[in-house]
Amino acid sequence: MRAAVDAAYRSDWGQVVATLIGMTGDWDLAEDCAQEAFATALSTWPRDGIPNRPGAWLTTTARNRAADRLRRDTVGRTKLRQIAVLARDPDEPPTEEIPDERLRLIFTCCHPALSFEARIALTLRTLAGLSTAEIAKAFLTAESTMAQRLVRAKRKIAEAGIPYRVPPAEVLPERLASVLAVLYLIFNEGYDEQDGRRALAAEAISLARTLVRLMPQEPEPRGLLALMLLGEARRATRTEDGVLVTLEQQDRSRWDRALIDEGVAVLDEALGLRGPGPYQVQAAIAACHVTAPDAESTDWPQIAALYGELARLAPSPVVELNRAVAIAMSEGIPAGLALVDQLTASGRLNGYHLLPATRADLLRRAGRAPEAKVAYEEALRLAPTDAERRYLTDRIRGL
Incomplete structure (x- = not known):
């Protein structure tokens, strides 16, 4: 029974609180009465059974608690008359x-x-x-x-x-x-x-x-959901023994294919609404990565084009840095390095660890190990997490 109440909490807490705030205008009262409703469920559902509509039952119980509290308070009684709190049958279909x-x-x-x-x-x-x-x-x-x-x-x-x-x-x-x-x-x-x-x-x-x-008619919420799902699908492979694992090196056989399929389907739905936005573009970039059978098959020209579109919709130096990587992978390391050096000279990403880390990686790929080591060491000084610091330390040792 505890599991049923926990499941209802995860699915219905927000709607119960939202309904009570809309009814009373009192955020604290809404949260308190919602908590009381779930506590009541813990004590009564084992005896009476799980209601046909747990969310409606919880909402009704919370409403009744709010009404009781307001009746006991002088100001609350006035508010109660103003808002005309109405209880609802727990089995009544939701509106x-x-x-x-x-x-x-x-x-x-x-x-x-x-x-x-x-x-x-x-x-x-x-x-x-x-x-x-x-x-x-x-x-x-x-x-x-x-x-x-x-x-x-x-x-x-x-x-x-x-x-x-x-x-x-x-x-x-x-x-x-x-x-x-x-x-x-x-x-x-x-x-x-x-x-x-x-x-x-x-x-x-x-x-x-x-x-x-x-x-349902807004495309960007779907774009964001798709982006989240495609990112979450790779969670299990992002670190190994506490060390960051780059996307290129991740074990794709361990990716969650169900989340990838759902993410791609949600992205298709978003694109079908024909309202382009930055989250849809980011999700499309993620989809290019996760649908490639291996790192060598990644469609870098398409990713570079998508970053160009993202720079138009939501311009930022971080987007430019990511586009530089895609350019390096599609047009050659020198082309990407030139863009990274331009960003470095602009000073817009000063203190951002991924700028020297990206430069270091491109220098390493170009066979310029001494320069790569200097850039990796700068990134190491700026890295915010242990996993990233371990990764950069391993890169330095690997040189």
Whole structure:
């Protein structure tokens, strides 16, 4: 029975909280009553059995808890009359209310008026149901600091009058970009092999699936989901004995073919909506890599062209660095090195460890070992993780 409640928590927490926030406007009350509903399920489902619609049962129970609390409070009684809380039969088929509420919650959590850190914390707390302690651990932050961040974010929503709604059509693309950026950052944090973070990748994929269901005509959520799935498919091969393994050297037989097939299918659906965007292009680049039978068969000219398109849609020096690698692999090392040297001279990636690491790799391929060693040593000084430092150390020894 505990497993059934845990499964309901993973699938229904966000929609229960979203519905209660929409009903009461009180974020803390919504979370408290949602927690009480799941606690009640633990005690009553073993006796009464699992409801036909667990999500609706939990929502009704949480609504009733909220109504009881509001009735006991003078201010709450006024609010109760204003919002006219209505209980719902647990077996009543769900309406469009719950998905709409959850979509409102996603956009509210990721409102640009909030700091990026607050958006992440609020999304993980209210939509994914992670505890404050779990979020703090994942981001290597003190629990008290994360709790304060959540409190400030909720206060900002109230004081700034941030609307609990899906933004109007004219600003939807901009606001959707903020939502997608938050989900992708959560995924990348979970892609890190450090303890306590790996679950974040699963949460990000789950949230991306939700967004795809709630916005079926928007191509970029599908593009992001495809990108996540194709990245997650390679997780088992990214490190070996604590050392980073480059994509070129990964054991492709260990890649998750089911995730690759799903990712490619989701990407095809996104492209079929004919609304190009940077996440779809990044997913297309990932698909070029994971669908090649071996590293030698990789379609580098196509990848270089896709990076050119990505540079047009979302220009950044990091995109230019990746394009330089693709150019090196498709047109020759000297052509790629020339682009990397231009980036180095521009100073736009100062302190970014992958710039000297990329330069070192191209120099190594060109047979210029002494210069490669100097570049690898610079990358080693800047590398942020143990896995990358071990990889760079091995490269230096290999020279």
